[in-house]
Amino acid sequence: MAIKDYIRERFFPHMWCPGCGHGIVLNGMLRAIEVLGLNKNDIVMVSGIGCSSRISGYVDFHTLHTIHGRALAFATGVKMSRPELNLIVPMGDGDALAIGGNHFIHAARRNIDLTAIVMNNRIYGMTGGQYSPLSGYGVSATTAPYSNIDQSFDIVELARAAGATFVARTTTYHVQELSNLIQQAIVHKGFSVVEVMSQCPTYFGRKNKEGGPADMLKRMKDMTTPIGSKAKQSHTELIERGIFVQKILPEYCSEYAGIIERAMKGH
Amino acid sequence: MSGIIRFLQGNEVCVEAALYAGLDFFAGYPITPSTEIAENLSLRLPQIGGKFIQMEDEIASICAIIGASLTGHKVMTATSGPGFSLMQEALGYAVMAEIPSVIVNVQRGGPSTGLPTHVSQGDVNQARWGTHGDHAIIVLTASNHQDVFSITVDAFNLAETYRTPVVLLFDEIVGHMRERVIIPEKGKLPLVDRLRTSVKEGVDYHPYLPREDGRLPMSDFGGGHRYNVTGLAHDMWGFPSENPQVIHGLMRHLIDKIQNNAGEIARFREYDLEDAECVLISYGSSARSALHVVKNRRKRGERIGLLELQTLWPFPHRLVREKCAGIHTIVVVEMNMGQVLQEVKLSVPNPERVFLANRMDGVFINPTDIRNILRLIQGKGV
Numbered sequence: 001m002a003i004k005d006y007i008r009e010r011f012f013p014h015m016w017c018p019g020c021g022h023g024i025v026l027n028g029m030l031r032a033i034e035v036l037g038l039n040k041n042d043i044v045m046v047s048g049i050g051c052s053s054r055i056s057g058y059v060d061f062h063t064l065h066t067i068h069g070r071a072l073a074f075a076t077g078v079k080m081s082r083p084e085l086n087l088i089v090p091m092g093d094g095d096a097l098a099i100g101g102n103h104f105i106h107a108a109r110r111n112i113d114l115t116a117i118v119m120n121n122r123i124y125g126m127t128g129g130q131y132s133p134l135s136g137y138g139v140s141a142t143t144a145p146y147s148n149i150d151q152s153f154d155i156v157e158l159a160r161a162a163g164a165t166f167v168a169r170t171t172t173y174h175v176q177e178l179s180n181l182i183q184q185a186i187v188h189k190g191f192s193v194v195e196v197m198s199q200c201p202t203y204f205g206r207k208n209k210e211g212g213p214a215d216m217l218k219r220m221k222d223m224t225t226p227i228g229s230k231a232k233q234s235h236t237e238l239i240e241r242g243i244f245v246q247k248i249l250p251e252y253c254s255e256y257a258g259i260i261e262r263a264m265k266g267h
Numbered sequence: 268m269s270g271i272i273r274f275l276q277g278n279e280v281c282v283e284a285a286l287y288a289g290l291d292f293f294a295g296y297p298i299t300p301s302t303e304i305a306e307n308l309s310l311r312l313p314q315i316g317g318k319f320i321q322m323e324d325e326i327a328s329i330c331a332i333i334g335a336s337l338t339g340h341k342v343m344t345a346t347s348g349p350g351f352s353l354m355q356e357a358l359g360y361a362v363m364a365e366i367p368s369v370i371v372n373v374q375r376g377g378p379s380t381g382l383p384t385h386v387s388q389g390d391v392n393q394a395r396w397g398t399h400g401d402h403a404i405i406v407l408t409a410s411n412h413q414d415v416f417s418i419t420v421d422a423f424n425l426a427e428t429y430r431t432p433v434v435l436l437f438d439e440i441v442g443h444m445r446e447r448v449i450i451p452e453k454g455k456l457p458l459v460d461r462l463r464t465s466v467k468e469g470v471d472y473h474p475y476l477p478r479e480d481g482r483l484p485m486s487d488f489g490g491g492h493r494y495n496v497t498g499l500a501h502d503m504w505g506f507p508s509e510n511p512q513v514i515h516g517l518m519r520h521l522i523d524k525i526q527n528n529a530g531e532i533a534r535f536r537e538y539d540l541e542d543a544e545c546v547l548i549s550y551g552s553s554a555r556s557a558l559h560v561v562k563n564r565r566k567r568g569e570r571i572g573l574l575e576l577q578t579l580w581p582f583p584h585r586l587v588r589e590k591c592a593g594i595h596t597i598v599v600v601e602m603n604m605g606q607v608l609q610e611v612k613l614s615v616p617n618p619e620r621v622f623l624a625n626r627m628d629g630v631f632i633n634p635t636d637i638r639n640i641l642r643l644i645q646g647k648g649v
Contacts, residue, residue: 062493076320076327
């Protein structure tokens with residue numbers, strides 16, 4: 001199938017700003033689904049609130065656009081009740097890790113088979129550029145006019161510590177890698193997290209003088225490196241990309257199927 | 268009625284009734300005094316192939332049941348005071364997206380942490396208006412275990428009929444009290460399954476285009492129709508819309524589907540109303556004390572009756588007006604500062620004759636409390 005067979009053309013044009021990274025994530029995700037050859041009826045996309053969460057409206061799957069921060073909780077209900085469906089949960093950094101932080105760590109702890117894609121542009125875009133838990137110390141935002149004093153989460157370390165069994169990171173610059181990682185995350189049986197560093201030229205870029213979309217994309221190329229690269233040894237400030245965690249542990253819905261079996265036998 | 272006789276807690280009766288009604292997905296979080304519902308369902312649901320999950324909080328619990336309802340399951344969560352406060356945003360989502368769901372609130376004393384182990388009926392208005400924005404909602408209650416059973420079954424039926432969340436507003440006394448209940452045989456009580464679309468797979472299905480009768484056939488998530496569900500104001504495709512005409516139509520639909528059927532939704536019991544001069548109006552556990560007072564005073568020849576409300580919202584204004592026509596004294600018995608009292612006053616032509624008999628100190632209102640207030644109203648002194 002062509003990419004356009006996965007989208008709802010009726011609802012375009014999309015609402016993202018010119019130069020936004022979210023369209024690249026959408027593209028990478030659809031290419032991953034295309035390669036995997038998944039049936040559209042078998043995919044449920046659940047999202048919360050924010051620019052990133054609007055992604056669900058544009059794709060021709062079962063789509064559930066919910067409330068701020070709770071996408072993973074809704075997705076847990078869908079997955080538990082229909083374990084055979086593929087659940088993809090695109091979230092922004094604020095959606096996933098500020099208001100939704102609790103659901104994020106608990107979904108990871110349960111190792112329920114959801115694919116969480118965190119589109120990390122380090123800012124609340126939809127409300128106009130406030131700092132998020134991923135903005136980082138020293139950043140400018142409309143709610144940090146004197147510069148941000150909040151330290152940021154490391155999504156990879158947080159997901160790993162919480163028990164996610166697949167954890168990866170990439171950027172919107174690395175489009176092939178992005179699509180490939182999402183593919184592996186979808187295939188992985190268990191809770192998988194893909195952090196996609198994305199650009200918000202309208203707010204983050206403008207507030208922090210990072211230039212236009214192309215400049216911001218180039219920055220992501222310059223500030224990251226593949227896991228274990230030589231460059232990382234000499235430039236420790238580089239952010240690593242690739243797969244950080246990939247292990248097989250009992251998946252929640254499979255475990256619950258065991259509970260049903262035991263309960264039905266009467267012990 | 269024939270069936271199996273049991274001696275149960277109200278919370279356990281709610282579980283039996285929910286399973287009878289077809290519940291097969293429950294998500295919840297421990298909180299007093301509703302926890303027994305979760306405990307019992309964690310045992311019972313997997314025995315019938317259903318699913319139970321203890322979520323990380325009450326917000327996640329209601330979100331999970333909404334997700335499960337979309338895939339075609341009958342769903343419920345149960346909580347008390349603080350947990351019900353946490354659920355309000357998602358409750359509004361279920362209203363807006365029209366997701367059949369049952370939310371049990373076994374009321375305890377509030378505000379805040381309040382009185383976790385003591386009774387209250389302080390959440391009547393919260394159940395109606397707790398979530399933001401104009402909306403309609405169904406809220407039911409019961410005072411004894413046989414009614415807890417039938418009202419719980421009703422809650423599922425109404426949720427599926429009107430595609431709406433239904434709040435079961437029990438209280439600590441009803442939840443924890445043990446009494447006899449007859450579990451009806453299968454088929455005794457009617458069960459409603461949701462209306463599903465007859466639109467064929469691959470044909471354009473409009474998930475939010477109501478039929479002429481206002482009903483909205485569903486299609487299970489994971490089935491043959493792929494559509495969008497959102498808490499944003501939306502058009503017939505479920506896609507966000509800011510078109511004033513579309514929004515007006517949506518708001519009217521959401522409210523009319525319930526308000527226009529208020530008569531159908533109204534459940535109540537009446538005792539000795541025929542020749543009554545004084546009517547007590549009550550609901551939930553306080554109606555037990557009110558009934559006791561009525562029975563006692565009837566023996567002494569007083570013309571007193573009881574109207575027990577089981578549907579609190581949409582408030583049955585017409586029913587109250589009709590039942591109280593020509594009544595000289597109306598006394599609302601409730602365990603709060605007068606939440607149903609206000610609605611009763613709005614219902615009758617003589618609001619100055621509507622009085623409140625209440626307690627809100629965590630102690631169950633007993634017949635003596637009510638009798639004392641009655642004597643004061645009648646100018647007899649305590």
